[in-house]
Amino acid sequence: MMTQPSADRLLEVVRKELSDNLFPAITDPQATANLQMVLHVLGTIGVRVRNEIAWMCEEVAAAEELGASIATELPPAGPLTTALERLSLAPLVSLHLDDVAARYALGTEVLSCLLEQVPADHPRRGEVERLLDDRLAHEVAVMGEFALVGRS
Amino acid sequence: MDLDTTRRRLEEFLRLHGAGEEIAVSDLEPLMGGYSLVTTRFTVTTEAGVRTYVLRTDPPTDAALTHTDRHLEGELLRALTESGKAPMPAMHWTDDGTVLGSPSIIVDYVDGPQLLGHLAKVSDAEQARLALQLADAIATVHNLGEEVAPPAFVRPTSWDAYIDGFITEWRDLESSHVEREPFIRWVASWLDSHRPPPAPLTLVHGEFQTGNVMLSASGDMQIIDWEYAHVGDPRIDLGWLQQCAAFTPPDLIGIDPTGFCERYCRATGLTAELVNPLTIAYFSILSGAKAFGGLLRGIAEMANGRNHLVTSAYLVSALPYTHRLWRQATQSIEGAMLALQADMEAVR
Numbered sequence: 001m002m003t004q005p006s007a008d009r010l011l012e013v014v015r016k017e018l019s020d021n022l023f024p025a026i027t028d029p030q031a032t033a034n035l036q037m038v039l040h041v042l043g044t045i046g047v048r049v050r051n052e053i054a055w056m057c058e059e060v061a062a063a064e065e066l067g068a069s070i071a072t073e074l075p076p077a078g079p080l081t082t083a084l085e086r087l088s089l090a091p092l093v094s095l096h097l098d099d100v101a102a103r104y105a106l107g108t109e110v111l112s113c114l115l116e117q118v119p120a121d122h123p124r125r126g127e128v129e130r131l132l133d134d135r136l137a138h139e140v141a142v143m144g145e146f147a148l149v150g151r152s
Numbered sequence: 153m154d155l156d157t158t159r160r161r162l163e164e165f166l167r168l169h170g171a172g173e174e175i176a177v178s179d180l181e182p183l184m185g186g187y188s189l190v191t192t193r194f195t196v197t198t199e200a201g202v203r204t205y206v207l208r209t210d211p212p213t214d215a216a217l218t219h220t221d222r223h224l225e226g227e228l229l230r231a232l233t234e235s236g237k238a239p240m241p242a243m244h245w246t247d248d249g250t251v252l253g254s255p256s257i258i259v260d261y262v263d264g265p266q267l268l269g270h271l272a273k274v275s276d277a278e279q280a281r282l283a284l285q286l287a288d289a290i291a292t293v294h295n296l297g298e299e300v301a302p303p304a305f306v307r308p309t310s311w312d313a314y315i316d317g318f319i320t321e322w323r324d325l326e327s328s329h330v331e332r333e334p335f336i337r338w339v340a341s342w343l344d345s346h347r348p349p350p351a352p353l354t355l356v357h358g359e360f361q362t363g364n365v366m367l368s369a370s371g372d373m374q375i376i377d378w379e380y381a382h383v384g385d386p387r388i389d390l391g392w393l394q395q396c397a398a399f400t401p402p403d404l405i406g407i408d409p410t411g412f413c414e415r416y417c418r419a420t421g422l423t424a425e426l427v428n429p430l431t432i433a434y435f436s437i438l439s440g441a442k443a444f445g446g447l448l449r450g451i452a453e454m455a456n457g458r459n460h461l462v463t464s465a466y467l468v469s470a471l472p473y474t475h476r477l478w479r480q481a482t483q484s485i486e487g488a489m490l491a492l493q494a495d496m497e498a499v500r
Contacts, residue, residue, distance in 0.1 A: 030182070034462050034463075037462050037463060037465070037466035038462060038466075040466055040469065041462070041465045041466055041468075044468070044469060105331060105332050108331070108332040108333075108334055109332055111334045112332060112334040112337040112338070115334060115337055115338040115341065116337055116338075116341050120345070132334060132335070132338060132479075133479070135334070136335075136472065136475055136476060136479060139471070139472035139475060140472050140476060142469075142472065143469040143472045143473060144469075146469045146470070146472075146473050147399070147400075148399050148400055148470075149466065
């Protein structure tokens with residue numbers, strides 16, 4: 001398959017056409033608001049197509065590593081142990097989006113269990129919080145600038 | 153539904169409600185701003201004169217972002233209208249959908265700007281004045297007490313049960329979402345372990361924000377869109393006001409947080425221990441379970457192909473935006489609590 005122009009470049013061209021040539025021609029307020037929403041959504045898709053496979057794989061690996069390390073310090077047979085077992089039983093079989101996303105869901109459960117089970121005064125709580133902040137950084141990169149359309 | 157059909161149905165409805173045969177409905181205009189209901193302004197001409205109203209009606213099922221109960225809202229608006237004390241446009245009629253096509257409410261039209269839009273056009277000093285007026289307006293609602301809420305409204309058995317309800321709602325929301333959501337799991341645990349002192353339960357608006365406040369021609373504030381009203385902790389309205397301001401500034405509480413809280417406390421008799429910037433920050437997170445939960449369901453329905461709204465696609469970005477707000481708010485509260493503890497230890 002061809003890789004150039006990249007998917008995000010194609011999206012950028014579409015966004016520019018909508019923004020520069022179609023947007024000024026629209027006078028209906030609802031249609032204007034909808035087009036602003038479409039432009040924003042296309043922007044988020046551009047960031048996702050560039051990064052989401054890699055980011056999901058990286059986040060799962062980090063959650064699995066920290067989870068396995070902390071699980072030894074928590075009471076056995078809890079939700080974290082179960083979540084880690086489920087993740088270990090589901091190796092990554094391909095880099096197709098559905099396969100990566102399925103494993104990402106299991107990794108997310110590990111992260112959620114860490115957030116719920118590691119007490120606030122645990123010496124490694126900061127590492128758990130950092131995983132959440134790393135995930136947030138990716139989400140914010142996808143979101144870009146965001147202000148509610150049609151609410152001002 | 154097209155506007156001509158709505159017009160004909162409104163004429164039929166108003167005839168059935170005693171407006172007489174010589175009635176004309178005209179000037180129908182969809183109102184922008186709300187993401188949940190279809191809102192239409194219209195003018196009624198009868199022998200008695202000309203008057204403008206607003207029709208609030210449920211959207212078609214496949215175009216609905218959120219689902220609330222028009223009948224319950226109608227009962228509350230009737231009680232509030234009869235009380236004559238609530239700062240809101242009077243409600244005149246409700247319909248279960250038999251005549252108007254879907255459950256609907258008809259209220260007075262407020263001939264003035266929405267507060268949110270108005271704020272962008274005024275000076276900083278005027279914004280500060282309006283902030284205090286807003287504190288008085290919502291205090292008036294909270295002073296009505298829970299007695300004004302119709303019998304069909306749920307009364308929490310205790311303050312803790314009320315808070316538990318929100319936290320459970322957050323957790324249920326996560327477990328029923330289309331994918332796992334660690335931010336909700338984290339924030340539910342955090343809310344559970346950082347409860348503020350309890351305040352007396354009363355009637356609350358449930359979606360109090362500057363987009364739901366109109367300014368009348370005389371400058372009075374009229375609160376609209378009561379679909380999320382319930383009996384609860386009054387700080388839920390202050391928290392939601394601040395949460396919404398993060399999406400649609402300015403933050404009227406943030407202009408002078410202490411001054412806003414003092415004004416509100418003076419008007420309600422609540423103490424500064426109960427109503428202060430930290431407790432409002434707590435409720436700014438907690439309050440999201442109602443309206444933000446509806447938003448999340450809308451996104452899930454779009455993901456599953458049950459709605460087709462670009463709005464839902466667009467509002468996917470509201471999730472990370474909110475996640476970031478939660479992180480900032482909790483860090484700010486924890487920082488303030490640590491500073492307070494350090495001060496107390498220094499005094500000892």
